[in-house]
Structures are given as C-alpha cells and as structure tokens.
Amino acid sequence: THYATLTDKDVSFFERLLSSGRTITNPDECLPFNIDYIKSCQGQSQLVLRPKTVDEVQAILRYCNEHQLAVCPQSGNTGLSGGSVPVFDEIILSLRLLNSIGNFDENSGVLTTDAGCVLEKLDTHVRQFGHIMPIDLGAKGSCLIGGNVATNAGGLRVVRFGSLRSAVLGLEVVLPDGSLLDCLTSIRKDNTGIDLKQPFIGSEGILGIVTRVALACPSLMSGVGLGFFACSSFEQILSTMRLARKICGETLSAIEFLDESTYNLSLKYLQRTNKPIESNKFYILIETMSSTDEQAKATLEKLATTALEKEFITDGTLAQDLTQYKDIWAIRERVSDALVADGYVFKYDFSLPTSRMYKLVEETEERMKQFSNVGNVTGFGHLGDQNLHLNVTVKDGYSDDIKQALEPWLYEWVAKEHGSVSAEHGLGLHKSKYLELNKGKHSLELMKQMKNMFDPKCILNPYKVLPYKTD
Ligand SMILES: Cc1cc2nc3c(=O)[nH]c(=O)nc-3n(C[C@H](O)[C@H](O)[C@H](O)COP(=O)(O)OP(=O)(O)OC[C@H]3O[C@@H](n4cnc5c(N)ncnc54)[C@H](O)[C@@H]3O)c2cc1C
CATH class of the missing domain: 3.30.70.2190 (Alpha-Beta Plaits)
Known part of the structure; x- marks a missing residue:
C-alpha cells in the first residue's frame, strides 16, 4: 500500500476541526508520542491529533481514509509490543482526551465509559459504588481502558475474573471509513447473530477505533x-x-x-x-x-x-x-520499570504448559552465556495463567547478534510446545511475523480477509499484528 504524504492542506483541515492546541506539529511535542514505553522503537510522525469527541474521531478517520493517510491509534502508550507508536510517519491519533467517565449502573454493576479514561481513575470511580474494575495491571496509572480493550490485556487477576474479553459487554467503534459501529449494549446476555464487537477486542487497533466501552465490574471484596x-x-x-x-x-x-x-x-x-x-x-x-x-x-x-x-x-x-x-x-x-532501568530489553510474553515454563528460561540463559554484554536473563509472570514473561537485558544497548540468537529460536520453541507467542501483550510490530507460526496459514488468511473487509485501504495501524512487507 502506498500512503499519501502529509501536506499543509491536511494539517489546516485538522487545525480547523480540532480547536485549541489539539493538533500537535511541533517535533519536540510530537517526540514522546513517537517513542514506546520500553524505548524499543521510534516513529517519525509529524502530526498528533487529540480529539475530544467521537464526532471528531469520525471526521478524522473519514478524512484520512479519503486521502489515504495512515493512522496509528494511541491510548496510554504503555503497550509492550511496539504497536502504539508509528513505524514511519503515520498520523498519531491520541485518545487521551476522549475521557469522560459515563454511567455506572448500580443494579447490574456495569460501567459505560469513554475509551480514553485511565484505568486507575475508573477503578477509583467504581469503588465508590462497591465495585472494582475487572482488570488490574502494573501500568494502571497510565494505560487507558480503550488500550486495554484493544490489547485484550491480561494482568494480575485473570485467575479470578477471567480475561478482559469476558467482561466487555458492549463497544462503540469508529471504523476506518469514519462510520460508527454501535455495539454499546450493557446487557449480559445477547445471542443475536454474530457478536460484532469481538474482532475489535485484542486486535490492537488494526480494524477500528474503540471509542466507548461497557464493562461488567466485579463486586469489591472487603x-x-x-x-x-x-x-x-x-x-x-x-x-x-x-x-x-x-x-x-x-x-x-x-x-x-x-x-x-x-x-x-x-x-x-x-x-x-x-x-x-x-x-x-x-x-x-x-x-x-x-x-x-x-x-x-x-x-x-x-x-x-x-x-x-x-x-x-x-x-x-x-x-x-x-x-x-x-x-x-x-x-x-x-x-517492567526495573528491567528498563537495567538496559535494552528483549521482551517476550509466552503462554506455555506450566511445567515447561522455566525450562525455556534456563535454555535461554545457557544460550546467552556467549555474550558478555547480556545483563540479566529473567523469568517471571502470571503463573496461574501459564503466562511467562521472559526478558533479556543488554548493558550497552540493542544488539543484532543477541537478537539473532534469540529469534526465531524462542518463537519456534514455544510453537513446538503448542503455546502462544503472545499471551497478553499482543503482536504489535515486534511479533507480527510470528503469527503464522502460531496460528497457521488458513487462520492468517482469514485474518487478512477480515482486515480487508473493515479497512480496505489499510489506513489503520499498518505494519502491525499481520505480517507486512515494508520494502
Ligand atoms: C509496568 C507495565 C505493566 C504491564 N503489565 C501488563 C499486564 O500485566 N498485562 C498485560 O496484558 N499488559 C501489561 N502491560 C502492557 C500494557 O500496559 C497493556 O498492553 C495495556 O493494555 C495497553 O494500554 P494503553 O492504553 O497503554 O494502550 P497503548 O499502548 O497506547 O496501545 C496498545 C495497542 O492498542 C491500540 N489502541 C490503543 N487504543 C486504542 C483504541 N481506543 N482503539 C483501537 N486501538 C487502540 C494501539 O494502536 C496499540 O496497538 C504492562 C505495561 C507496563 C508498562
């Protein structure tokens, strides 16, 4: 796909659409939006858009779709797979200002809210009513609920509350052509045809922009x-x-x-x-x-x-x-913060049969012995969910030799065990090429067809999740 290059005319359009400093073009101000949390990748976007309303999100996507401009959706930018920052100069669509907390229904325990609300703020809010958010993770102070839904984030309480997907009762999504898909019901049971919200949960912003969410919130346990x-x-x-x-x-x-x-x-x-x-x-x-x-x-x-x-x-x-x-x-x-402080991090997030989880850490340790610049090989994670976080830190920055010793060896090891190459962080940019290894040709083909159906011009989060040729 060939994308259009951003012009002054495009910028003027967005400046007219979004009032008071919500169109960022200053390179210094764009920089933090271009770099991911673990500093594993950096884009060169020259434009960050900060809509406050769903109408604005629709107008932005309608324009980008018509003008073949690529868009990278971004929430809290705490994602760990390189999915939340542009690869080249995609326009960054920051959802942080879409942040009004909606209604909490005390009878059903369902929260309906804008997607740009910070997870921790939502948790504080629902606690007033004797409930908690169905998800908790280390990044709760910065990640946004829309980002959590887009990654189907796991976190610390999956053993108790199940995956986030099971708590999502309804979604409102802006599709790449700017049209609105309204699946924002807050009912618990609804067997009417195909459940259209599901493809948007965990697909990391390649199919549509999540703008509102209805979530079942468990009762607060004292x-x-x-x-x-x-x-x-x-x-x-x-x-x-x-x-x-x-x-x-x-x-x-x-x-x-x-x-x-x-x-x-x-x-x-x-x-x-x-x-x-x-x-x-x-x-x-x-x-x-x-x-x-x-x-x-x-x-x-x-x-x-x-x-x-x-x-x-x-x-x-x-x-x-x-x-x-x-x-x-x-x-x-x-x-995660301690690892970033220890050097460049090669970060892996695998599902594996529990009994095999630590074997992989030991074998990785063995394999890394040849490199004097490796800081630490660490294994930790959500044991109750069979989810291993394996990390290799490098003292003096990124090393291609180390990467080649780790990949694809690690991914093949996990595929042989019938595990998952991405348990909860998503494929983003870093792992998209291993999707086929994990899911097979037929599934990959169907995923590509779905992408083509929702986003025929491929403007949303290109180069992420599905394998792309970028040359
Ligand atoms: C300290 C720390 C601890 C963490 N712990 C966990 C953990 O336990 N479990 C876990 O699963 N993850 C964990 N993460 C990873 C990360 O926090 C989650 O993936 C989180 O859900 C991302 O939310 P975000 O708002 O930062 O989204 P972002 O990082 O901004 O975006 C993530 C992806 O979703 C897309 N996206 C964002 N918003 C939208 C939207 N509204 N509509 C469509 N697409 C969108 C982006 O394009 C990107 O591909 C951790 C991260 C850190 C830094």
Whole structure:
C-alpha cells in the first residue's frame, strides 16, 4: 500500500476541526508520542491529533481514509509490543482526551465509559459504588481502558475474573471509513447473530477505533490477603501453586512468580535494602479476596503453615496491613520499570504448559552465556495463567547478534510446545511475523480477509499484528 504524504492542506483541515492546541506539529511535542514505553522503537510522525469527541474521531478517520493517510491509534502508550507508536510517519491519533467517565449502573454493576479514561481513575470511580474494575495491571496509572480493550490485556487477576474479553459487554467503534459501529449494549446476555464487537477486542487497533466501552465490574471484596513465599526450585513453586488452589479455593485472586534475578532487579530499582524474606531461587505471590477479611487471611495462613510443613517453601511473609500489601505488590508490579532501568530489553510474553515454563528460561540463559554484554536473563509472570514473561537485558544497548540468537529460536520453541507467542501483550510490530507460526496459514488468511473487509485501504495501524512487507 502506498500512503499519501502529509501536506499543509491536511494539517489546516485538522487545525480547523480540532480547536485549541489539539493538533500537535511541533517535533519536540510530537517526540514522546513517537517513542514506546520500553524505548524499543521510534516513529517519525509529524502530526498528533487529540480529539475530544467521537464526532471528531469520525471526521478524522473519514478524512484520512479519503486521502489515504495512515493512522496509528494511541491510548496510554504503555503497550509492550511496539504497536502504539508509528513505524514511519503515520498520523498519531491520541485518545487521551476522549475521557469522560459515563454511567455506572448500580443494579447490574456495569460501567459505560469513554475509551480514553485511565484505568486507575475508573477503578477509583467504581469503588465508590462497591465495585472494582475487572482488570488490574502494573501500568494502571497510565494505560487507558480503550488500550486495554484493544490489547485484550491480561494482568494480575485473570485467575479470578477471567480475561478482559469476558467482561466487555458492549463497544462503540469508529471504523476506518469514519462510520460508527454501535455495539454499546450493557446487557449480559445477547445471542443475536454474530457478536460484532469481538474482532475489535485484542486486535490492537488494526480494524477500528474503540471509542466507548461497557464493562461488567466485579463486586469489591472487603477481605484481602497477600502472601509472599520463597522456594528453592521451580518444582516447589508449582507444588505451592497446586496447594494454594486446594486450600484457598474460591478465594484465590492472583498467583504470580518471580525468579531470583527478577526479584533482585526489582528490589534494586525500588531501592530496598531490607529484603522482606530470606532469599532463595524463586518467589511466589499469592493473593486472596473474600467478602470477609477473616476468610481471606485464614486460607492464606493455612496455606503458609502447610507449605512450610511440606517443605515447599523456605520462608514467607503475610501482609499485615495496607502498607505491607502495597510494598509486596510493588516488587511484582515494578518489574517492567526495573528491567528498563537495567538496559535494552528483549521482551517476550509466552503462554506455555506450566511445567515447561522455566525450562525455556534456563535454555535461554545457557544460550546467552556467549555474550558478555547480556545483563540479566529473567523469568517471571502470571503463573496461574501459564503466562511467562521472559526478558533479556543488554548493558550497552540493542544488539543484532543477541537478537539473532534469540529469534526465531524462542518463537519456534514455544510453537513446538503448542503455546502462544503472545499471551497478553499482543503482536504489535515486534511479533507480527510470528503469527503464522502460531496460528497457521488458513487462520492468517482469514485474518487478512477480515482486515480487508473493515479497512480496505489499510489506513489503520499498518505494519502491525499481520505480517507486512515494508520494502
Ligand atoms: C509496568 C507495565 C505493566 C504491564 N503489565 C501488563 C499486564 O500485566 N498485562 C498485560 O496484558 N499488559 C501489561 N502491560 C502492557 C500494557 O500496559 C497493556 O498492553 C495495556 O493494555 C495497553 O494500554 P494503553 O492504553 O497503554 O494502550 P497503548 O499502548 O497506547 O496501545 C496498545 C495497542 O492498542 C491500540 N489502541 C490503543 N487504543 C486504542 C483504541 N481506543 N482503539 C483501537 N486501538 C487502540 C494501539 O494502536 C496499540 O496497538 C504492562 C505495561 C507496563 C508498562
């Protein structure tokens, strides 16, 4: 596809459409929108548009479609696959100002809101009504709910609340030609034909712009418990997880793990000199939620005692108050920042059979031994969801040799195990070429047909998700 080059006439059109500084052309001001969170890629967009209304989003896309101008949708720009920044000079459509919190229905627990609202703000809002957002993740203070839906983000509580997709009851989407697809129902049951909102969840902005969302919000549980335990092997981590499932049962709300190097990096980043528990090779974090504090804490205490007796864990701590609860969670939630501080990051996000998860980290470690500039090889992630985050940090910046030693070897390893090459972060720019390896030719062909149906001129988020030839 050949795109038009942005002209002064185009810029004037957008300036007329969007009042008061919502058309950004100053290169310094465009820069932060051009660079992704982990600084893995940088575009050269000369234009950032910041619509406040859905009508404005429609007018922008209608114009871009007519004039063959490529567009990169962007929400909080916390995506980890290079999907949220332009590859070349695509116009950046920033959705941050589309941010009025809509209605919360106290009878159904359904929130209907603009897509540009920050996840954490929405969570604070629904807590007033005794509910929480169905998703929680380390980037909650910056990511926007539209970005979460567009990536079908996973996060920390999938074990309890399921995937975000299952909580999305309705969507409003602006299609690439500027028309509006209204699937914004807030009812829980609706078996009427093909569910048209589904393709927009998790397709990372290649089919349409999510402008409004209706979400089922779980009830707020007043009882919360958190345990953090050390184990000497990955086998013991798995034994502890199985025990937690048995003992904590329906109160379980998170099962996360970190290996030694991840844990040390996080503590260093947080500047913590006092370690919360005695060190070991692995750490597991178990959270429980219940309608009573007694129950949430009692199941965790029983877990801790039994796991110690059985020698699954070597040390552990249970959060006694909110400060300790936040301090322990910070060790897990700040890992992404700690990795960025450690150097250039090769970042992978795989689904794998649980028993094979750490084998891949060990083999990667072995493979990286030949490179003296590798900082750390780390494994951590959403253990309860079979989701491994594997990261390799490089001390002196990006290295092509290291990349070639990692890819496609890692992706082929995961495909052989029938895992997923992208558990939750999405394919974005970095992983699009491995889609076929994971899904096969036929699925890829159908995906291309869907893209062509919704976006025949291919103006939305080009070069992302589906494999493209860019030469
Ligand atoms: C510290 C940290 C922790 C994280 N933890 C997790 C985690 O636990 N689980 C997880 O899944 N992810 C995690 N992420 C990744 C990231 O936060 C999620 O992918 C998040 O959902 C992205 O939201 P965003 O608003 O930043 O979207 P962006 O990064 O701006 O965009 C993400 C993608 O969606 C597209 N897009 C954005 N908005 C729209 C829209 N309104 N309509 C259509 N397309 C759109 C973009 O083009 C891009 O392809 C983490 C990131 C960080 C930095």
